[in-house]
Amino acid sequence: MAVKAWFLALFMVALLSCGESKYIVYNTTSTIVPGKINVHLVPHTHDDVGWLKTIDQYYVGSNNSIQAFFQRWWDEQSEAVKSTVKHLVSSGQLELINGGICMHDEAATHYIDMIDQTTLGHRFIKAEFNVTPRIGWQIDPFGHSAVQAYLLGAEVGFDSFFFGRIDYQDRAKRKNEKTLEVIWRGSKSLGSSSQIFAGAFPENYEPPSNFYYEVNGDSDSPIVQDNTNLFDYNVPERVNEFVAAAISQANITRTNHVMWTMGTDFQYQYAHTWFRQLDKFIHYVNQDGRVNALYSTPSIYTDAKHATDESWPLKSDDYFPYADRINAYWTGYFTSRPALKGYVRATSGYYLAARQLEFFKGKNKAGPTTDYLADALAIAQHHDAVSGTSKQHVADDYAKRIAIGYTEAEQVVAASLAYLTDSTSKTGSNSSSIKFQQCPLLNISYCPPSEADLSKGKNLVIVVYNPLGWKREDVVKIPIVDENVVVRDSRGKEIESQVIPLLLASVATRNYHAKAYLGKYPKVTPSYWLAFSATVPPLGFSTYIVSSAKRAAGASEKETVYVSDRSQNHTIKVGPGNLQLVYSGKDGKLTKYINRRSSVEESVDQSFGYYSGDDGSVDFQASGAYIFRPNLTYPIKSERQVPLTVFRGPLLDEVHQRVNSWIYQVTRVYKEKDHAEFEFTIGPIPIDDGIGKEIITKISSSLKSNKKFYTDSNGRDFIERIRDYRKDWTLEVNQPVAGNYYPINLGIYTKDTRSELSLLVDRAVGGSSIVDGQLELMLHRRLIQDDGRGVAEALNETVCITEKKCQGLTVVGKYYLRIDPLGEGAKWRRSYGQELYSPFLLAFAEQDGHNWISSHVPTFYGISPSYALPDNIAILTLQELEDGEVLFRLAHLYEVGEDKDLSLTASVELKKVFANKKIKGITETSLSANQERAEMEKKRLVWKVEGSYEEPKVTRGGPVDPTKLIVELAPMEIRTFIISFYS
Numbered sequence: 001m002a003v004k005a006w007f008l009a010l011f012m013v014a015l016l017s018c019g020e021s022k023y024i025v026y027n028t029t030s031t032i033v034p035g036k037i038n039v040h041l042v043p044h045t046h047d048d049v050g051w052l053k054t055i056d057q058y059y060v061g062s063n064n065s066i067q068a069f070f071q072r073w074w075d076e077q078s079e080a081v082k083s084t085v086k087h088l089v090s091s092g093q094l095e096l097i098n099g100g101i102c103m104h105d106e107a108a109t110h111y112i113d114m115i116d117q118t119t120l121g122h123r124f125i126k127a128e129f130n131v132t133p134r135i136g137w138q139i140d141p142f143g144h145s146a147v148q149a150y151l152l153g154a155e156v157g158f159d160s161f162f163f164g165r166i167d168y169q170d171r172a173k174r175k176n177e178k179t180l181e182v183i184w185r186g187s188k189s190l191g192s193s194s195q196i197f198a199g200a201f202p203e204n205y206e207p208p209s210n211f212y213y214e215v216n217g218d219s220d221s222p223i224v225q226d227n228t229n230l231f232d233y234n235v236p237e238r239v240n241e242f243v244a245a246a247i248s249q250a251n252i253t254r255t256n257h258v259m260w261t262m263g264t265d266f267q268y269q270y271a272h273t274w275f276r277q278l279d280k281f282i283h284y285v286n287q288d289g290r291v292n293a294l295y296s297t298p299s300i301y302t303d304a305k306h307a308t309d310e311s312w313p314l315k316s317d318d319y320f321p322y323a324d325r326i327n328a329y330w331t332g333y334f335t336s337r338p339a340l341k342g343y344v345r346a347t348s349g350y351y352l353a354a355r356q357l358e359f360f361k362g363k364n365k366a367g368p369t370t371d372y373l374a375d376a377l378a379i380a381q382h383h384d385a386v387s388g389t390s391k392q393h394v395a396d397d398y399a400k401r402i403a404i405g406y407t408e409a410e411q412v413v414a415a416s417l418a419y420l421t422d423s424t425s426k427t428g429s430n431s432s433s434i435k436f437q438q439c440p441l442l443n444i445s446y447c448p449p450s451e452a453d454l455s456k457g458k459n460l461v462i463v464v465y466n467p468l469g470w471k472r473e474d475v476v477k478i479p480i481v482d483e484n485v486v487v488r489d490s491r492g493k494e495i496e497s498q499v500i501p502l503l504l505a506s507v508a509t510r511n512y513h514a515k516a517y518l519g520k521y522p523k524v525t526p527s528y529w530l531a532f533s534a535t536v537p538p539l540g541f542s543t544y545i546v547s548s549a550k551r552a553a554g555a556s557e558k559e560t561v562y563v564s565d566r567s568q569n570h571t572i573k574v575g576p577g578n579l580q581l582v583y584s585g586k587d588g589k590l591t592k593y594i595n596r597r598s599s600v601e602e603s604v605d606q607s608f609g610y611y612s613g614d615d616g617s618v619d620f621q622a623s624g625a626y627i628f629r630p631n632l633t634y635p636i637k638s639e640r641q642v643p644l645t646v647f648r649g650p651l652l653d654e655v656h657q658r659v660n661s662w663i664y665q666v667t668r669v670y671k672e673k674d675h676a677e678f679e680f681t682i683g684p685i686p687i688d689d690g691i692g693k694e695i696i697t698k699i700s701s702s703l704k705s706n707k708k709f710y711t712d713s714n715g716r717d718f719i720e721r722i723r724d725y726r727k728d729w730t731l732e733v734n735q736p737v738a739g740n741y742y743p744i745n746l747g748i749y750t751k752d753t754r755s756e757l758s759l760l761v762d763r764a765v766g767g768s769s770i771v772d773g774q775l776e777l778m779l780h781r782r783l784i785q786d787d788g789r790g791v792a793e794a795l796n797e798t799v800c801i802t803e804k805k806c807q808g809l810t811v812v813g814k815y816y817l818r819i820d821p822l823g824e825g826a827k828w829r830r831s832y833g834q835e836l837y838s839p840f841l842l843a844f845a846e847q848d849g850h851n852w853i854s855s856h857v858p859t860f861y862g863i864s865p866s867y868a869l870p871d872n873i874a875i876l877t878l879q880e881l882e883d884g885e886v887l888f889r890l891a892h893l894y895e896v897g898e899d900k901d902l903s904l905t906a907s908v909e910l911k912k913v914f915a916n917k918k919i920k921g922i923t924e925t926s927l928s929a930n931q932e933r934a935e936m937e938k939k940r941l942v943w944k945v946e947g948s949y950e951e952p953k954v955t956r957g958g959p960v961d962p963t964k965l966i967v968e969l970a971p972m973e974i975r976t977f978i979i980s981f982y983s
């Protein structure tokens with residue numbers, strides 16, 4: 001053993017003594033070289049804010065990896081490190097791009113949430129670094145939306161927008177035609193005024209193959225070995241390979257600039273391993289001289305593209321749906337985790353209202369505030385969060401954060417309402433001791449304050465807050481224990497109300513989930529729903545008092561119809577107002593929709609069905625959290641002899657149908673509304689047959705829709721869809737259902753020469769029109785296999801009441817149906833759609849003895865009592881900022897040409913909106929409120945579009961005169977302001 005060791009040592013000495021190796025200083029100072037192919041090397045990492053691990057686990061590096069989330073990391077740094085980072089940012093070596101709290105999803109997100117989370121991030125970056133991000137960087141989301149391009153792109157001041165995932169067929173064609181990079185006009189209404197340079201990467205967001213250098217990475221890309229004394233010396237080969245990859249990318253790219261994304265998920269854990277190799281490549285490739293390699297950023301790349309003066313092809317609409325290969329459509333996640341999606345949507349609407357109330361009282365800097373909810377909602381927009389594509393424990397973590405934020409915001413709302421209802425508040429004594437309660441579990445019919453026993457002289461006080469800028473009337477429904485109650489308005493006048501029995505099906509759902517969420521079964525069980533119609537001023541509240549009294553009338557009349565073959569000719573008509581739904585007595589099915597006001601009469605059918613999820617046994621592509629891969633489709637038939645139960649009353653009629661042991665449906669027709677409301681309770685979806693199931697509802701009509709239907713982009717612009725067709729390429733149809741699915745956040749509609757058939761939704765879902773005249777929504781999905789895209793867990797959600805007692809997730813949700821004469825549907829979709837996003841906020845107090853109305857403020861007007869916003873304008877943001885200034889955002893809700901009256905420019909009088917304050921200053925800003933609008937417009941790059949496109953004239957509201965203070969909004973325009981007040 002000793003002899004051998006001696007020999008080895010000698011050999012090494014010999015080697016070292018005859019070589020010429022020395023320390024090499026790599027020249028990495030290269031910049032753009034005209035006339036050469038310039039390879040822009042952009043080092044980047046992609047750290048999901050929760051996916052396989054929770055955001056906290058990723059941050060601290062538990063579960064074996066070290067990730068950094070910039071804001072959290074930043075808060076923990078010394079002044080010295082902060083100063084170094086600031087220097088890197090100001091020198092352009094480190095570029096802050098995208099800049100939201102997360103890289104949000106683009107399918108299951110609502111535009112208001114996208115704006116809020118981007119604003120939060122952009123204002124942080126502005127405050128800490130005094131910079132405004134220029135680049136959109138949505139490299140991972142699974143398809144790309146029009147709203148992302150124009151609203152969260154151009155309108156936040158981005159000059160370009162880059163992404164990784166587009167359909168494989170689309171990508172192949174674009175590579176061929178050099179059209180991966182385009183000018184994207186996402187909005188028909190705003191056209192070229194909000195266009196953006198948009199680039200899809202040639203592959204994913206990884207480096208070209210063989211150029212991957214993560215420490216301990218599983219790639220075997222050869223390092224650049226430039227020690228000539230070593231057998232592995234490979235500089236010429238590596239340079240050749242680099243040049244070949246550069247030329248190959250240049251062959252599918254316009255201009256002589258190509259970008260290499262040097263990194264991927266969770267990279268640069270030890271940054272030196274990457275930078276060492278990149279240094280060598282730049283040094284040797286530039287010595288070789290065939291192409292020019294340089295350290296770059298997306299900004300440098302964008303400016304280089306712009307400087308070439310090239311013309312770019314025009315892109316409209318969006319990049320949905322996305323398939324990464326044959327039979328692999330990422331359209332399942334449009335619906336995945338419907339309860340989480342519903343929770344995000346409900347809290348998003350609540351957050352909007354809570355910020356308004358926080359402003360009306362004045363923000364309490366010592367807390368509680370709505371800030372935690374803002375953070376939780378921002379994180380929940382991440383492309384593995386609301387998308388439903390994280391592991392279960394991570395999804396639970398998102399929901400937990402929202403719940404914590406909600407609980408704090410609930411205190412803000414309660415304190416604000418206590419302040420605003422207290423008649424002594426204005427005089428400064430502010431001794432309010434009213435404790436308002438709220439009922440976040442109303443969706444499972446659980447509301448302790450409304451279930452109080454009123455028989456002993458107590459009264460229930462309900463404050464109904466309206467976050468919209470319009471006066472509004474809507475039916476309020478709360479569970480009660482005794483039907484003998486009356487409802488009075490703030491003048492003491494008894495108003496019409498109705499009681500509807502709470503059925504056993506609802507009680508079972510209520511008890512199980514109360515136990516699951518609260519850890520205990522409810523003590524009392526309500527027997528009824530109390531319904532009454534509330535009328536509330538814009539941005540204000542009204543008060544209603546419920547007290548014990550013998551009911552004279554208004555109890556729902558119950559009619560149980562046993563559906564059977566014998567009553568073939570029998571029909572059942574439902575609806576106390578203009579709208580009537582007609583059901584067949586034969587099988588209990590909906591057959592007709594009749595609106596006596598608009599004279600619409602249309603045959604309709606509503607049914608449930610399911611797709612059996614493919615198990616991947618044929619080609620390893622199963623249906624899963626991301627991917628919708630249906631195998632077969634099955635109708636769900638009502639079990640025979642099932643009664644159709646109808647409750648009729650003065651305010652609404654309800655039709656109850658138990659479709660099977662795991663689907664229950666209530667259809668409501670209101671006296672004052674021209675739409676039908678469907679409430680479904682689906683689950684637990686049975687999987688004991690070993691088959692995953694994706695549950696759909698279908699509304700069929702006789703409309704001759706000729707393959708066309710329309711779905712919204714993030715709840716905003718509607719985009720025309722044509723079945724089995726893509727505008728940008730000739731579609732090879734291999735998945736006739738999954739490949740025709742689109743994300744829906746607001747609604748879906750179809751039309752023919754006579755009518756429009758529309759559905760609105762209460763959360764993000766997937767949907768389509770697979771047959772002419774028919775619309776379909778996927779409401780719930782439960783699957784047994786993983787779909788092989790990294791989550792490594794089947795989408796099989798359960799709800800547990802003990803560690804061992806679990807059942808498949810039950811989802812309660814709503815969708816809404818209306819049929820209008822052609823050209824009249826937009827008014828409902830837009831205005832009612834906004835009401836769905838911003839429902840009434842209910843707060844409850846108990847009062848015994850003295851008269852609430854005389855000792856409190858029963859009606860509150862947040863804006864001038866004589867004023868209301870125009871019907872086509874919504875307030876998206878009314879928020880007090882840290883420094884006492886106010887962030888104020890208005891949106892026009894209609895597109896150009898959508899409605900003959902409402903697709904017009906409208907204006908808002910700020911003096912009337914802020915009637916109780918005096919405006920000192922107003923600045924219009926970019927959408928994310930991080931720079932002045934005028935400054936942003938001045939900096940904006942102007943791009944050339946290929947060919948000649950005649951564009952209709954784009955209108956936008958004019959500048960705001962600081963003395964008149966009137967804001968004009970053109971169709972689809974959103975305007976953002978920072979306002980200060982005289983104190």
Ligand SMILES: [Zn+2]
Pocket residue numbers: 046047048140141383
């Ligand atoms: Zn990601």
